[in-house]
Amino acid sequence: xxxxxxxxxxxxxxxxxxxxxxxxxxxxxxxxxxxxxxxxxxxxxxxxxxxxxxxxxxxxxxxxxxxxxxxxxxxxxxxxxxxxxxxxxxxxxxxxxxxxxxxxxxxxxxxxxxxxxxxxxxxxxxxxxxxxxxxxxxxxxxxxxxxxxxxxxxxxxxxxxxxxxxxxxxxxxxxxxxxxxxxxxxxxxxxxxxxxxxxxxxxxxxxxxxxxxxxxxxxxxxxxxxxxxxxxxxxxxxxxxxxxxxxxxxxxxxxxxxxxxxxxxxxxxxxxxxxxxxxxxxxxxxxxxxxxxxxxxxxxxxxxx
Numbered sequence: 001x002x003x004x005x006x007x008x009x010x011x012x013x014x015x016x017x018x019x020x021x022x023x024x025x026x027x028x029x030x031x032x033x034x035x036x037x038x039x040x041x042x043x044x045x046x047x048x049x050x051x052x053x054x055x056x057x058x059x060x061x062x063x064x065x066x067x068x069x070x071x072x073x074x075x076x077x078x079x080x081x082x083x084x085x086x087x088x089x090x091x092x093x094x095x096x097x098x099x100x101x102x103x104x105x106x107x108x109x110x111x112x113x114x115x116x117x118x119x120x121x122x123x124x125x126x127x128x129x130x131x132x133x134x135x136x137x138x139x140x141x142x143x144x145x146x147x148x149x150x151x152x153x154x155x156x157x158x159x160x161x162x163x164x165x166x167x168x169x170x171x172x173x174x175x176x177x178x179x180x181x182x183x184x185x186x187x188x189x190x191x192x193x194x195x196x197x198x199x200x201x202x203x204x205x206x207x208x209x210x211x212x213x214x215x216x217x218x219x220x221x222x223x224x225x226x227x228x229x230x231x232x233x234x235x236x237x238x239x240x241x242x243x244x245x246x247x248x249x250x251x252x253x254x255x256x257x258x259x260x261x262x263x264x265x266x267x268x269x270x271x272x273x274x275x276x277x278x279x280x281x282x283x284x285x286x287x288x289x290x291x292x293x294x295x296x297x298x299x300x301x302x303x304x305x
Contacts, residue, residue, distance in 0.1 A: 132227065
């Protein structure tokens with residue numbers, strides 16, 4: 001939560017420039033409190049696992065969150081029980097007249113396809129445009145973030161010569177960002193993808209800013225201020241053994257796969273993997289939720305105006 005200080009106090013500007021949460025008494029007096037309405041557009045095949053991962057992160061703040069689970073209208077999942085989908089999810093076409101404080105768009109294991117080859121691409125493009133009028137802040141994750149950047153800015157995804165797979169060190173290149181409050185100078189994050197977005201192409205778009213970057217795996221976290229969006233190409237939401245599950249699956253299927261880098265002690269898959277990213281995961285999503293809380297309208301009808 002922010003600290004309230006007079007705007008004329010020298011410490012106000014110093015702390016603000018350092019990325020510390022500060023608020024003037026006048027702004028604090030105007031604030032009303034209500035639950036934040038956050039949507040999760042879940043494009044992953046293992047719906048329940050993904051729900052747990054994101055709910056764990058956005059539910060760790062002291063704010064009350066109203067989480068809505070959303071699916072593509074026509075796409076039918078094959079990996080989650082129909083009863084679960086019918087009970088807990090609503091198709092996008094049913095929620096498109098509603099307003100949301102925040103929306104998370106997950107990744108999807110379809111990165112080998114061109115965007116326009118995805119069966120639900122046209123509806124997903126409707127979702128992206130809808131965020132500009134009905135969502136205060138959007139968080140695109142992995143393929144979801146790449147798809148958003150491509151839709152809004154034409155930036156392409158590029159196939160990697162081999163899968164980026166493991167836990168990779170990221171440099172904090174924007175320490176004063178509100179989204180990186182409390183971050184160390186660097187941090188580890190799970191990476192699991194066959195594609196990338198190139199640093200120079202992102203930096204060539206006006207208003208886009210890289211916040212976390214890696215010498216090994218390229219840009220990680222990008223802010224798109226004009227679109228009120230964050231894009232992250234890696235997976236802070238992963239649990240301790242998510243990379244292990246992916247590795248064991250590929251080994252069992254005979255799919256060529258490298259041992260995930262910087263993940264197992266001694267690079268030995270017989271060892272228990274160590275979680276090196278949990279604290280920064282909670283920081284990032286907590287900062288995102290707090291930034292929504294600080295800037296969204298109390299009257300939800302005003303969102304997007």
